[in-house]
Amino acid sequence: GFGGDNPHGKTLVMLDGRRLNRPDMASANWLQIPVSTIERIEVVRGGGSVLYGDGAVAGVINIITKAGSGGPKTEASIITGSYGLHDERIGISGSEGRLTYALNGENQKTFGYRDRSRFSSRGAGIDFDYDANDFWNVSLGLSYNETEFDFPGSLTKTQYEGNRRQSGNPDDAGFNDYLNANLAIESFIGEYGRLTVGFLYGNKDITADYASYPSYSVVDINTYGITPKYIFERDLLGRNNKLVCGLDYYYENLDKDGFNDRAKMSQKNNAQLSRESLGFYVRDELYLLDDLILALGYRNERAKIEGSESQVDGTVIFDEQKTHRGEALESALTWLVGEKSKVFVRYATVYRYPFLDEQASYYGYAWDSFLTDLEKEKGTTYEVGTTFYPLKDLKIGLTLFRIDMQDEIVPNAFWVNANLDETRHEGAEFDISYVLKDWARLYGNVTYHNAQFRNGTHAGNKVPLVPETTVNAGLAMYLPWHLELRPEMKYVGTSYQGGDNSNAAEKVERYTMFDILLFYRPEPRENFRFSAFIGVENLTDEKHALINYGGYYPLPGVTVKGGISIGF
DSSP states (O other): OOOSSOGGGGEEEEETTEEOOOSSSSOOOGGGSOGGGEEEEEEEESOOHHHHOTTOSSEEEEEEEOOOOSSOEEEEEEEEETTTEEEEEEEEEEEETTEEEEEEEEEEEEOOSSTTOOEEEEEEEEEEEEEOSSSEEEEEEEEEEEEEEEOOOOBOHHHHHHOTTSOSOSSEEEEEEEEEEEEEEEEEOGGGOEEEEEEEEEEEEEEEEETTTTEEEEEEEEEEEEEEEEEEEOOBTTBOEEEEEEEEEEEEEEEEEEESSTTOOSEEEEEEEEEEEEEEEEEEEEEEETTEEEEEEEEEEEEEEEEEEEETTSOEEEEEEEEEEEEEEEEEEEEEETTTEEEEEEEEEEEEOOOHHHHEEOSSSTTOEEOTTOOOEEEEEEEEEEEEEEETTEEEEEEEEEEEEESOEEEOTTSOEEEOOOEEEEEEEEEEEEEETTTEEEEEEEEEEEEEEOSSTTTTOBOTTOOSEEEEEEEEEEETTTEEEEEEEEEEOOEEOBTOTTSOSOEEOOEEEEEEEEEEOOOOBTTBEEEEEEEEESTTOOOOEEEETTEEEEOOOOEEEEEEEEEO
């Protein structure tokens, strides 16, 4: 991970090519992704601003869902576990002529590890894909998700040592609704390539009741997008060549009503913010030789953020705007070695626009303002690495990286968002995967990440919330009777707590966690499939907490889960 105060803001999450990142500081809602319909997950490490624009600083996660095929197929599962967890899912998919379809639904609930960490989620989705003829097709996806949850909040050190499962907030809660629609039209124009146009809409209704502040609000966020993309694959000077170019237009508006009471009978303020962006990009991959690929890319984008806030009596707190200009470059060389190995070197520039609630504070407090001097984050990345197969079933990967960042955004000592001094992130990532014939698979990765301030008051100090070392490892053992035993471990090194730019406060301690899973997957019988699992997370009941600005956030203790899945 990238670390820092807003790591999720530096990784772009996409579902079938649709951005899930929100325009405010909250992370993407992973529960709007129907797990039962996932076909594969594509992870692109490193800067991706040329193709994807805002937010693709550390990498891109693109989740691809399954397309229906053949007659109707049904998948159903139930999971239960510690702390009152239960999770029920169902999916139906198939095809009829040129039409494919997939429907899904999910219900999840848990009381949570800590007091007042209750959580529930319900959602459903439907996807259609119609191949009209050999020249064009159209797809439509609709989804709805609602979540309800408590906010246990942080603990003081004394509270944490006394009872790590207690709640720091007595009566904070929230309720969210998500509605998404995604229409894509793809046209195949023979030797002239293919053109895809995506039309996106998303609505989020967010109710947040923070009795501890106090702050009560209702927020409505709408997102509109049009994303035409042209792909042209044709030999250039006798060499394979792939050209991708496109436009990304997004308009996001946020409307917030603040109240003095939970019943929302006494309004305090209203805030309206918007972000409109338009970007053009082009990227080309050319085979200079049969085993040497040159990639070059460029993006130019403009984003305007507007915001206003007024009290209920009409007093205007602010009415401002800020324009950001994003520009990204990419150049890379990839040398293909043998059937699957490769060596690569890559240079790219990246950027991230401020979230709406970073650019402005609009919660009805005395310090509310629009920060016209807050700049976008930007950086330069360098990578060199290899994916190497010394044996058919042994994969080894090694990447050396450096990311020089400017103007990273964090709260300052007065809790006002500000741009940091320049920082440098550098290190190495090592991963390995080894299949031992038909009885086991060994996998793991190690990351060394050194993040420091390069100038300013804290020059030479470590960037908070960035552990130097992380290790993940696992062993999948294929046992008789269709069983698979999978022990896993995770190690995270020490880091400085959030906000500790001077490196003077208590550190976030290192920790090691062990999980173990047992799967049962018998051979399918005719049209019937069955599988089951049971597992224990944090097997040794490791007591660990993240520390952010002096507040302790305990991670769950030992957790038991189990479930069954059927398909027909």
